[in-house]
Amino acid sequence: MTMDVLRTEPFVLNMGPQHPSTHGVFRMRIVLDGEVVVDFEPIFGYLHRGIEKIAETRTYTQIIPLTDRLLYLSSMACNHAYVRAVEKVAGVQVPERGEYIRVIMDELMRISSHLMAVGFFLNDLGSSVYTPLLYMYREREKILDLFEMVCGQRLTYNYMRIGGVSGDVPDEFMPLLKRFVAEMPHYIDEYEQLLAQNEILLARTKGVGVLPRDLAVNSSASGPVLRASGVKWDIRKADPYAVYDRFAFDVPVGQNGDNYDRYRVRIMEMHQSLRILEQAMKQFPGGEASAKVPLLLRPPVGEAYGHVETPQGEMGYYIVSDNSIAPYRMHIRPPALINLTALRDMVLGWKVADVIATFGSIDIAMGEVDR
């Protein structure tokens, strides 16, 4: 038999929009040569709800629940980014206690979101019966209990308000938070025992899906994806907001920008978040949690950009006000979507299994990618 009888050709594999590992309705058009990815095209927009346009028809306070639906696994941070932008354009000063509450919520959110990110990443690697993910759900439950205590919600919190938060933390909150912060390092050690030296995990993640440092910067990636590539960039340090300049914490970075580094950076960031939480509890001031802000806020004509470091990266809102009760224009800087743009370069030449793993390591939420 000659070789022209055994002719081979690449074929197109459509992964998604309905697929177990696309974290929603993401679609990947992959050209495969056997198992090797020779071309890759991400296609999204299946979950587009026009949140930016809807925002133009809502009052400033009514937009907060919309922001919950962006990065739904880290809604607190989305809330925070939005209210920061509005506070900037309206010139509202947030009381100290309110800022501390926001920091505590942000850091709890970061731990919870990173737990899910690592858990689902391992799921994508093929811990096919969900063991690591279920371990991480255990701690996430505790964080969700804390959130439920302050705002009554477990997923879409709608907790931050312009000028503060919707309500001060109840008295039972602090003791429970203290207990959580004391327990959590032990649980993180437990994951480390299960995962850190696992030969299969190392083989599947080290050197896979590398995002080089210059490409990461050029594609304006942010968050753990950028830091795993060795760039020390964190909005909490680079442009300190709320009261982040009062805490001592490190910004963990990776060296290679591979899947393993992204996973490690997230684990180390959880430790840093716990450090911040400890200090925030010690410094927690009294006083009012929120400033008095009219419900129908009419910010002066102007524009402002407010951003925070969400667990996924820099989320920003650009708000243009025309002195009416609704923004003239609201634009969202979506961290996960921008991180996703480098995916093609990360997966070319790898196998189908690595596409899923690399995609999982970016940690996206389709609610935010499609908006």
Added chain:
Amino acid sequence: MPLWPFDNYWAHFAVFSIIIIIFVLLMVMVFIWFERRAFGPFQMRWGPNRSSPWGALQPVADAVKVLLKEDIIPAAADKWVHFLAPIVVFIPALLIFAVIPFHNGYGLIPDLNIGLLYIVAISALSVIGVFMAGWGSGNKFSLIGGMRVIAQMVSYEVPLVLSLIGVVLVAGSLSINEIVVAQDIPFFVLMPLGFLIFLIAAMAEINRGPFDLLEADSELVAGFHTEYSGMKFAMFYLAEYGHALAMSAVAATLFFGGWRGPGDEFIGVLWFLLKVMFIFFLLIWMRTTFPRLRVDQLTGFGWKFLFPLSLMNLFIVAGEVILWGEIPWWAIFINFGAAVTLIYLWSRLFKFGGGRVEVHA
């Protein structure tokens, strides 16, 4: 060999065929239940506990549910191949039990003089069925799953067989019953390296645990059985656990001394069942713990790690057989030391590495 129960060849054949079918179907139910119950504590949850005490009727509920589902044949499917695949996959799981002795000499043909060869041959058969399912479904995910199973079979059949040759050398026979009789010291103690290689290769052979590449639910949706529903899916499900049962039974028989154990003559069957359950528990344990290997790492692991080790194991065992004839009990220590040293040294030498291919796009 006793022709139980009527001292008549045909009666013996009929009775044991029925016993094996009932045994496999029943044990598959037990296995499904056992695995789901065992997953519970591993994952800090209860596992099924609603359908009856300890969720014991859960497999029945599952079976009823799956049988009531519509049987869909995709338009792009090759109908006959699609239809036959689940049967081809399931039948070998039953056939293996023809040569497994449930008790001393009791079985369909436990003293078949090529018993081990028969097991090896039959256990490789189901791969054809899996590939038929992958090819016949007319789905790209299924096709990738089907291609993967071929790669997996080719790389793991070799270490599997080589590790079994060690057993044959020591026992001096291919007949399964003879091998059990020869195990005054269970073979997993006598040749730990051979047992480990067999266990890993068997896991890859039955496509479980970290080697479930062909259904890889996070990548390939459900791999080769993506396009199957209803009764045909149930057949695949049965086959998966049927093969796990068959391989557990083979491991229990060849390495754990099958029906042998302390106590009364008649509880041999219980010893056999206990050992099967123990092996299956090991499989469950590994399945819950490890992430999946990638396809090139899987084949690399088979060829670069298991294959040389199984060759060395064969050399050691063969040398001992030539040197002493009957291997003395203190050879356990030599073999154990050799296993630890070899695995350690080879794991230093062996690297997963690689994986990326330069593409021009």
